[in-house]
Amino acid sequence: MTGTLEIMILGVSLAIDASIVAFSYGLCTKPWRLNNGLKIALTASFFQYTMPILGWYMLWIANEGFSDYASIVDHWITFAIFLVLGLKTIKDAHTEDDDGEQAPKTLSLGVLLLIGIATSIDALAAGVMIFSQNTSLYLSASLIGAITFVCVMVAYQLSRTLRQIPTQMLETGAGIILIALGVKVLIEHTLV
Numbered sequence: 001m002t003g004t005l006e007i008m009i010l011g012v013s014l015a016i017d018a019s020i021v022a023f024s025y026g027l028c029t030k031p032w033r034l035n036n037g038l039k040i041a042l043t044a045s046f047f048q049y050t051m052p053i054l055g056w057y058m059l060w061i062a063n064e065g066f067s068d069y070a071s072i073v074d075h076w077i078t079f080a081i082f083l084v085l086g087l088k089t090i091k092d093a094h095t096e097d098d099d100g101e102q103a104p105k106t107l108s109l110g111v112l113l114l115i116g117i118a119t120s121i122d123a124l125a126a127g128v129m130i131f132s133q134n135t136s137l138y139l140s141a142s143l144i145g146a147i148t149f150v151c152v153m154v155a156y157q158l159s160r161t162l163r164q165i166p167t168q169m170l171e172t173g174a175g176i177i178l179i180a181l182g183v184k185v186l187i188e189h190t191l192v
Contacts, residue, residue, distance in 0.1 A: 003135040004143070010126055011048075011147030018044035018119035018148055019155035020181055021085075024174035025115075026159025028089060029107060036107050037156030041149045043112045047120035049145030055127025056137050081118035082182025085111070090175030094168065118182075 022040045029036050088111075123144065130140045 007130070007135060007140045007143050008147065010129065011144040012151065014048055014120070014123050014126060014144055015044075015148040015151035017122070017181060017185075018048065018115070019151045020177060021115055021119055022152040023155040023159045024089070024177045025107065026156040027162060028092075028171040028174045032160055034156075037153055039107055039112055040115060040156060041152040043116040044119050044152050045145040045149035047116035048123050048148040049141045051120040051123035052126040052130055052141045052144060053137060055124035056131050057127070058124070059128050059131050076186070078118050078121045079182040079186040081114050082178050082185070085114055085118065086175040086178030086180075086182065088175075089178060090172055092171060094172075122185075 018040075022037060022044070025040060026032065026037060126140075126144060127137075130137055
């Protein structure tokens, strides 16, 4: 039971970044649609499910050699992806279509994949924890994925309450949040 509780706590902590991203995108995607939240939630939960499995097998194969390498580069990759997403969001906030109105915001497959990767790189390390605790790999990964799905959907729903604020301000703020998230990951990993 203790292992399951620890995995659930880990799942919530891993879901925080994805929830913040979902909230940010909920503020700036036009029009606000529940299916956009579902796309983000499904993508994030899929990657949060897959990455611990991948991390577990990499550790099993490399006998901890990969984990040392991953801890050197993972935060830089995450930072770069969040920086790109944040800058794109800010740029889009100031882009108008041919009629002088703001261009509609959508979630492309490329953006969804970047969100999934950026918010789940830390989940590779969860595979190491699962390996070391000798808990069920697939049950643990399923719990992490399910918790991520629920947290992301709640965060996306909450974004709807702030949509009365001018769009350009929301989008610029969302871009800044994404960049700040990348900086936070970078600081956490370089100062530790």
